[in-house]
């Protein structure tokens with residue numbers, strides 16, 4: 001596993017070893033005995049499929065004791081993945097970063113607790129997988145509007161396809177960050 005630190009403290013890009021041969025490849029995408037970097041114990045694995053390029057899911061988080069660290073990756077297609085530091089007291093609070101994740105480069109993004117997360121599909125047919133270290137808890141779900149002017153995330157699109165819930169998400173000043 002190769003680890004690439006990012007400009008915010010905590011998130012990491014992880015590149016598992018890939019054993020290629022004539023048939024294709026084999027890769028251990030997660031092993032609890034790999035001590036290359038400290039990862040939490042993941043209790044839930046999620047998968048979402050997105051039909052259309054230009055679809056945006058986010059920016060989402062869970063509050064308090066239900067806060068989730070996530071390990072995310074693309075199984076088919078490519079996304080622009082965005083995380084926003086919403087950690088109380090963090091010197092980089094409200095800074096965001098974006099990385100491209102694609103099925104081709106095998107990259108996984110580790111997102112610690114205390115980050116809001118979203119992604120924009122850059123291709124049709126995106127299969128996205130993520131593990132979380134806390135269970136889904138609808139009562140503690142939070143969101144910030146994708147185009148919040150204070151955050152000013154550069155998504156590279158003006159009119160993404162959104163769920164009704166994400167289209168109506170609160171702006172940062174009204175959001176309950178927990």
Ligand SMILES: Cc1cn([C@H]2C[C@H](O)[C@@H](COP(=O)(O)OP(=O)(O)O[C@H]3O[C@@H](C)C(=O)[C@@H](O)[C@H]3O)O2)c(=O)[nH]c1=O
Pocket residue numbers: 046048057058060061117118119135136163165
């Ligand atoms: C997140 C989640 C949703 N659901 C249900 C609720 C709802 O009926 C349906 C779709 O939920 P959503 O519209 O919230 O799905 P989606 O917009 O894809 O939400 C996801 O977005 C990305 C960016 C994340 O980081 C995830 O943590 C999650 O918030 O799935 C679960 O059953 N378990 C879960 O863990």
